[in-house]
Amino acid sequence: MSSENNILLKVSNITKSYTEKKFLKKSVKNVLNDVSFSLKKGKCLGIIGESGSGKSTLGRILTGIENADNGIVEFEGKNIHVKKNKYLKREISIVFQNYVSSVNPKFSVAEIIAEPLTIESRLKKDEIQEELKKLIESVGLSEEFLQRFPNELSGGQLQRVCIARAIATRPKFIMLDEAVSSLDVSTQVEILDLLQELKKEYNLSYIFVTHDLLTITYICDSVIFFKDGKIEEEISDIENLKNIKKDYSRKLLNAVIEF
Numbered sequence: 107m108s109s110e111n112n113i114l115l116k117v118s119n120i121t122k123s124y125t126e127k128k129f130l131k132k133s134v135k136n137v138l139n140d141v142s143f144s145l146k147k148g149k150c151l152g153i154i155g156e157s158g159s160g161k162s163t164l165g166r167i168l169t170g171i172e173n174a175d176n177g178i179v180e181f182e183g184k185n186i187h188v189k190k191n192k193y194l195k196r197e198i199s200i201v202f203q204n205y206v207s208s209v210n211p212k213f214s215v216a217e218i219i220a221e222p223l224t225i226e227s228r229l230k231k232d233e234i235q236e237e238l239k240k241l242i243e244s245v246g247l248s249e250e251f252l253q254r255f256p257n258e259l260s261g262g263q264l265q266r267v268c269i270a271r272a273i274a275t276r277p278k279f280i281m282l283d284e285a286v287s288s289l290d291v292s293t294q295v296e297i298l299d300l301l302q303e304l305k306k307e308y309n310l311s312y313i314f315v316t317h318d319l320l321t322i323t324y325i326c327d328s329v330i331f332f333k334d335g336k337i338e339e340e341i342s343d344i345e346n347l348k349n350i351k352k353d354y355s356r357k358l359l360n361a362v363i364e365f
């Protein structure tokens with residue numbers, strides 16, 4: 107396979123700015139500055155950076171939730187901001203840090219997971235029921251959980267439900283925005299292990315946006331260090347993490363690994 111065929115997501119020269127109002131004065135804040143990189147099929151890319159460095163903004167642009175000012179995001183060669191169609195909605199999913207606010211508290215677990223299925227697919231009612239059973243079990247919860255409501259679940263269980271919803275349309279790519287950050291450490295590890303298993307089972311590719319390097323070393327194949335809306339450094343093989351050159355990346359790394 108040529109290396110171009112092996113690329114799932116190609117990000118070229120993305121820029122984004124917001125207009126801020128301060129004391130009746132308007133100013134422009136550049137949040138993303140000429141960002142380019144690519145994600146290979148079946149891989150997990152980590153994006154790490156300080157708070158406010160633009161990671162979540164980038165995540166929203168990569169999943170088509172928000173438009174860039176300039177630049178192109180191509181998914182399997184198609185510009186996602188031009189072709190915002192049903193096909194892409196099925197192929198790209200997102201899991202957020204805040205699992206509580208990302209579900210409707212009045213929906214049962216079955217309704218939460220079925221949401222993308224009923225909107226996007228032509229499955230019949232009994233086929234949806236079958237699919238729900240498969241999905242809840244594939245995130246390590248029993249069928250009995252389908253009847254529960256969000257307030258009857260732990261944080262880890264609710265994030266599993268959000269992951270089941272994210273894989274419901276059998277996407278090729280999932281954006282994980284601080285997806286384990288709100289969980290305690292042992293639950294974080296359980297969810298990361300689950301994500302590894304699902305990646306293999308469903309042939310998924312991930313981008314993991316986080317400020318936590320341990321998460322990245324646990325699950326990612328490569329990492330981008332992000333600073334002030336720009337790529338400061340890119341390590342294409344996580345095994346070479348200790349070879350980082352820039353002070354900023356080293357500072358983030360020093361916090362968790364001793365040289």
Ligand SMILES: Nc1ncnc2c1ncn2[C@@H]1O[C@H](COP(=O)(O)OP(=O)(O)OP(=O)(O)O)[C@@H](O)[C@H]1O
Binds near residue numbers: 160163
């Ligand atoms: N809709 C918006 N309108 C105005 N400014 C915004 C908007 N969204 C983000 N910003 C600003 O863009 C900058 C980057 O925010 P972003 O959430 O992308 O950073 P981040 O790296 O994900 O931070 P954190 O790790 O704290 O979530 C911040 O200064 C933020 O205030």
